Amino acid sequence: MNHSKISGTGSYVPEMIVTNEDFTKYIETSDEWISSRTGIKERRYAGDVSTLDMAYHASLEAIASAGIDQSLIDLVIVATVSADNVFPGVSQMLQAKLGLDPVMAFDINAACSGFIYAMNIADKMIQSGAYKHALVVGAEALTRWTDFSDRNTCVLFGDAAGAMIISKSDEAGLIDVISKAQGDVDDLLICKNPSPKTLVNHQAEIQDFIQMDGRNVFKFATKVLVATVNELLERNNITLDDIDYIVCHQANERIIDKASRDLDFPMDKMYLNISRYGNTSAASVPLAIDEAIKENIIKVGDTFMTIAFGGGLTWAGALVKY
Ligand SMILES: CC(C)(COP(=O)(O)OP(=O)(O)OC[C@H]1O[C@@H](n2cnc3c(N)ncnc32)[C@H](O)[C@@H]1OP(=O)(O)O)[C@@H](O)C(=O)NCCC(=O)NCCS
Structure with missing residues (x-):
């Protein structure tokens, strides 16, 4: 294979x-x-x-x-x-x-x-x-x-x-990857493109920009983060003891901290660079993985998970042997 x-x-x-x-x-x-x-x-x-x-x-x-x-x-x-x-x-x-x-x-x-x-x-x-x-x-x-x-x-x-x-x-380096979506019918996190109307005006309107229900997105994020880690563990018949590191989408340090407590996985094994970059959306995971590798935090032979969540609503996770 x-x-x-x-x-x-x-x-x-x-x-x-x-x-x-x-x-x-x-x-x-x-x-x-x-x-x-x-x-x-x-x-x-x-x-x-x-x-x-x-x-x-x-x-x-x-x-x-x-x-x-x-x-x-x-x-x-x-x-x-x-x-x-x-x-x-x-x-x-x-x-x-x-x-x-x-x-x-x-x-x-x-x-x-x-x-x-x-x-x-x-x-x-x-x-x-x-x-x-x-x-x-x-x-x-x-x-x-x-x-x-x-x-x-x-x-x-x-x-x-x-x-x-x-x-x-x-x-297998990419041992397992999960990707899921559940349509955001309540518009918890939405960014509308400028409609033809606004393009004619050469001006986007406020409702075209990012809009978010922060509290409910926070709840969604912590729930799917923990669920995706657990699903990857179950599907691959392993435990958190087999995981050297978790690299989460950097949306909010408190989301990662809550997941660390819910999973009983130490915070010092959850990579963080959010203080320097904020939420960089789809760039967040590869930027964090690259920095973790450059800082020698993720080393050849390590097994790590990477988990993300966001607009869509979407969420995803990968189990990786580096
Ligand atoms: C956005 C977020 C930081 C807000 O934190 P919170 O603790 O939930 O704060 P609340 O929404 O309860 O707001 C508390 C108060 O702070 C205010 N507030 C919001 N942003 C503020 C800011 N930048 N500075 C000062 N006050 C602010 C709110 O207006 C509110 O004031 P009010 O009580 O007078 O109405 C938090 O909900 C969050 O991170 N959610 C997830 C967002 C996310 O990760 N999105 C991307 C997913 S990919």
Whole structure:
């Protein structure tokens, strides 16, 4: 049977740093409120840097870390809800910008779960035997879809990209991947695209931007995070003692802390970089995995889980041997 494994990782964060203190200039908030409720101290803004450019820089790092010739890449998947265009997709522009052969390249939208959805797709396409080296990217400039008059949401998000090369392997690196969705009929977390009406006006309206019922999203997130860890344990007949690390989507440190207590899994084995980047949506998981590897927290031979949840509503998890 064909398996897949992570053969390289990379990431990119834009240079512009926005601190909690910066928000106090135009909304009623404080560093104390934001950091105690979310764990966020600062985040990065793309500004003029495109989603494509963030994806490109993260991909270059991932290709170098995999140590493969980029001509071997035969599949490109970009998870994003903040593509530069409706079309062409970030993935197709990335194929051209990297100078890859004309391979299959497509974007997927599963909000903050998008990267693990893309890992799942790459894993299954490699298992089919048709593909050998997938470039999988999460790239987001969600601050372009943020209502900066809404203090409930504007302090949470940041921009970034993370990338991974997932390659064919004799042994299972991606041991198991779960991806799920349950349509958000109550609009707990929604971002409407500008309608043709607003495009005619050349102006998006407030309801086109990110809107969130924070408390209910918090409850949803903690519930599916714990349920997905338990489902991966059960499906693979293992216990948390077999897991060296859990890398969660970085949406709120309190969500991760609650999951750590509910699972009785130590917080110092739950990777955290939210203080520096905030919630970077589909970029969050690959950025966190890449940093954990660079910091030698995740080492070759370690078994870790990565779990995400977000708009859709979607959630996903992967059990990985690195
Ligand atoms: C958004 C979130 C941090 C709010 O924290 P909370 O403890 O639930 O706070 P509440 O929503 O109960 O709001 C408490 C008060 O703080 C206020 N508040 C909200 N944002 C604020 C801010 N940035 N600064 C100061 N006060 C703020 C609210 O207006 C509310 O005031 P009120 O009581 O006068 O109405 C939290 O609900 C959360 O993180 N939810 C999950 C969000 C998430 O992860 N989304 C992405 C998923 S991918």
